[in-house]
Amino acid sequence: MKHLLSINDLGADGINEVCRLADLFTEVSQRPIPKVPALRGKTVAMLFYEDSTRTRLSFEVAARRLSADVMGFSVSSSSVNKGESVRDTVNTISAMGPDALVVRHRSAGVPHQVTGWTSAGVINAGDGWHEHPTQALLDCYTIRDRLGSVAGRRIVILGDIKHSRVARSCVMAFTSLGAKVTLVAPPTLLPPAVDSWPVDVSFSLDAVLSDCDVVYGLRVQHERQAEALLPSLREYTAQWGLTVDRAARLPVGALVMHPGPVNRGVEIAPEVLDQPNATLNEQVRHGVAVRMAVLYLLLAADPDLHPEGEAS
Amino acid sequence: MSTVIKGGLVIDQTGERTADVVVDDGRIVAVGTDLSGDEILDASGCVVAPGFVDLHAHLRQPGAEEAETIETGSWAAIRGGFSAVVAMPNTNPPIDCAAVVQEVLALGAKAPCDVYTSGAITVERKGAQLAPMAEMAELGVRLFTDDGNGVQEAGLMRRAMEYAAGLGVILAQHCEVDSLAAGGHMHEGEWSSRLGIPGVPAEAEELMVMRDIALSRFTGAPVHFQHLSTRGSIAMVRAARQAGVAVTAEAATHHFTLTDEDCASYDPVFKVNPPLRPADDRDAVREGLADGAVDAIATDHAPHTMDAKERPFDQAPPGMLGLETALALALTELNLPVAEVVGLLSWRPAAIAGLKGVHGGPIVPDAPANLCVFDPQETWTVDPHDTASRSRNNPYAERTVRGRVRHTIVGGQTVLVDQVMRP
Incomplete structure (x- = not known):
């Protein structure tokens, strides 16, 4: 595998392979000196055109724990502000010889375009509303860690699905591993042609709450009010917010997940975030091991996704 | 100087017939068989169209x-x-x-x-x-x-x-x-x-x-x-x-x-x-x-x-x-x-466009000579760099298509001959 642009590039076997490697790298992360020489001599460049804290730091830590060198690139201090095109920036950074580019951009498809302008591997760290594959991978890893497997789990994805790259990647990842996914949102926050997605849809959180293994909340932004997609955030929270009352009706052991950052009190009540079944910090922790696994798969010599004789 | 388009299938809104078309001084002067002119444009196997x-x-x-x-x-x-x-x-x-x-x-x-x-x-x-x-x-x-x-x-x-x-x-x-x-x-x-x-x-x-x-x-x-x-x-x-x-x-x-x-x-x-x-x-x-x-x-x-x-x-x-x-x-x-x-x-x-009588035929004597000759069978592969446009945003790159323009005549002037522009 040369690039990771979409969860589709991995498929179920690829996701399982990432999780298997992430187990190894979790062990590495727990050592007194959490570092291995697997990618010594390799260089990973960060191309973040959009603000990001956790994803960017997570990739940087992951690369360093594999002994790769990291090249930073921050839009505010770069020539992008002087009007340089993405292609010119990619050409410039590529001329310095990185082995992988980690790309975040506000427009869908930019990582795809970048593959045409560099010989380095490209990892999609979030593109517009399209995909955020490493987020979905760390979520699969977290569910697998807590519940034993993703297959057969009933997962509710709740909130602004339409504008969410996390939702697109998670739906693909969860369903390809055999989970049953239900999207819950007001119709205005569902994507068009949602009947073509491999999911069930409900407009009522209350209707699905007592019958699920995971509630995966998504951020709901204030702008959605101005766009007439929501009457008000107050109404959203009343109908679709994961309040303390609703969280109490979840089956015992059901997980509360969220990719962050959280709009506390809008999509999830602050008290719910502090409950032991909320996995937000675990997701972040697993993110490092999962991104180590992804970097290793892309950059280590001969990373065969399907080793002979090994069942997935 | 006259130009004769030889041996093509002439198609306009009145129908189809195999004929030579002679162009002179901006106009079509003759449509028929065995016609001649100073310059000859080969149209065999081709369609002669408005x-x-x-x-x-x-x-x-x-x-x-x-x-x-x-x-x-x-x-x-x-x-x-x-x-x-x-x-x-x-x-x-x-x-x-x-x-x-x-x-x-x-x-x-x-x-x-x-x-x-x-x-x-x-x-x-x-x-x-x-x-x-x-x-x-x-x-x-x-x-x-x-x-x-x-x-x-x-x-x-x-x-x-x-x-x-x-x-x-x-x-x-x-x-x-x-x-x-x-x-x-x-x-x-x-x-x-x-x-x-x-x-x-x-x-x-x-x-x-x-x-x-x-x-x-x-x-x-x-x-x-x-x-x-x-x-x-x-x-x-x-x-x-x-x-x-x-x-x-x-x-x-x-x-x-x-x-x-x-x-x-x-x-x-x-x-x-x-x-x-x-x-x-x-x-x-x-x-x-x-x-x-x-x-x-x-x-x-x-x-x-x-x-x-x-x-x-x-x-x-x-x-x-x-x-x-x-x-x-x-x-x-x-x-x-x-x-x-x-x-x-x-x-x-x-x-x-309100151009009746000037463009679009029919291909008859005394009509303005605005014509195109194309081979309806020739297949070719689209190359965005092979263009007269200043831009290259052609979505058909590498697509194989059928039918190619050979000659174009505008106001009696032959401006394209065998796909070559004649300024």
Whole structure:
């Protein structure tokens, strides 16, 4: 595998392979000196055109724990502000010889375009509303860690699905591993042609709450009010917010997940975030091991996704 | 000096016959057998047709000469067999008054094909105030459009139609309701949903088609619908025509060739407005061209620089090249008799543009010599770099197509010989 642009590039076997490697790298992360020489001599460049804290730091830590060198690139201090095109920036950074580019951009498809302008591997760290594959991978890893497997789990994805790259990647990842996914949102926050997605849809959180293994909340932004997609955030929270009352009706052991950052009190009540079944910090922790696994798969010599004789 | 086109199958709206055609001093002087002339153009195995007429070309001048000029766009037209093009008014400054019309016509007079221009319906194409259509009509403008924008205000569109009818000119509408289309960059549907690209629903086009059919029925003024792209639009136009409403329509080559699935590459070369639609809409465009609901093939030739088309999909401008590939795509994709394809490209658009008798045939003695000779069987592979256009935003790269223009004659001048331009 040369690039990771979409969860589709991995498929179920690829996701399982990432999780298997992430187990190894979790062990590495727990050592007194959490570092291995697997990618010594390799260089990973960060191309973040959009603000990001956790994803960017997570990739940087992951690369360093594999002994790769990291090249930073921050839009505010770069020539992008002087009007340089993405292609010119990619050409410039590529001329310095990185082995992988980690790309975040506000427009869908930019990582795809970048593959045409560099010989380095490209990892999609979030593109517009399209995909955020490493987020979905760390979520699969977290569910697998807590519940034993993703297959057969009933997962509710709740909130602004339409504008969410996390939702697109998670739906693909969860369903390809055999989970049953239900999207819950007001119709205005569902994507068009949602009947073509491999999911069930409900407009009522209350209707699905007592019958699920995971509630995966998504951020709901204030702008959605101005766009007439929501009457008000107050109404959203009343109908679709994961309040303390609703969280109490979840089956015992059901997980509360969220990719962050959280709009506390809008999509999830602050008290719910502090409950032991909320996995937000675990997701972040697993993110490092999962991104180590992804970097290793892309950059280590001969990373065969399907080793002979090994069942997935 | 006379030119004889030897041994071709002559096709015009009166029918087909194998004949030689002699051209002299700007006119066709003889059509028959065993004719001779000073220069001989071989047409054996080829069709001799009226020069094509494009109702919809963006020549980008004045204002965006880095993407195209009237001269380079005209050469692209010549290579596509077009003897006449109608320039769109979304230039900078826009073609919305006599002064800009005169500039475009002056540049067009030096171009190898006949360049006609449209004029804007409203000042600066902003949809607020009527443009001075009468002063533009006096300079020969026959077609008015705010192309790139639809006229959003129904009341203003009604007045524009009434005013235009009095001048004997036609209004051409880019049908798109802004409040439904705003922020969209491809067709809203399964593919936009999967790709995470904001969509434009088919209804953004269809609502304006519906409105303007009603306004045309109400005012009695003719309306021409530009680049129709949805099954619903074409069905409404078909029904309106049957009911005797004075509407006409064009379809762009890409709308009967490509689909929204092509956007999955995230290559902005596939971004166009109206957007590429699903296969069912593409098929409806083909059906409309076959049964007469749609009058004409237009190119919507829309050059953009490489830089502009390398932006992220949602930041790149819409539009794709079309003049040099229109005939081949029509012959390859439409599965229509050659004579019908010729009609869709020549006499039918000529009638809408008010060019009857000058362009679009018939091929008879004393008619103006605007002709195109093409081989309907030759297959070739599209190469974006092999172009007369200044731009390269050709979505058909590597596609193998059938049908190739060999010679083009405009006003009696042979400007293309065996695909080679003759300045």
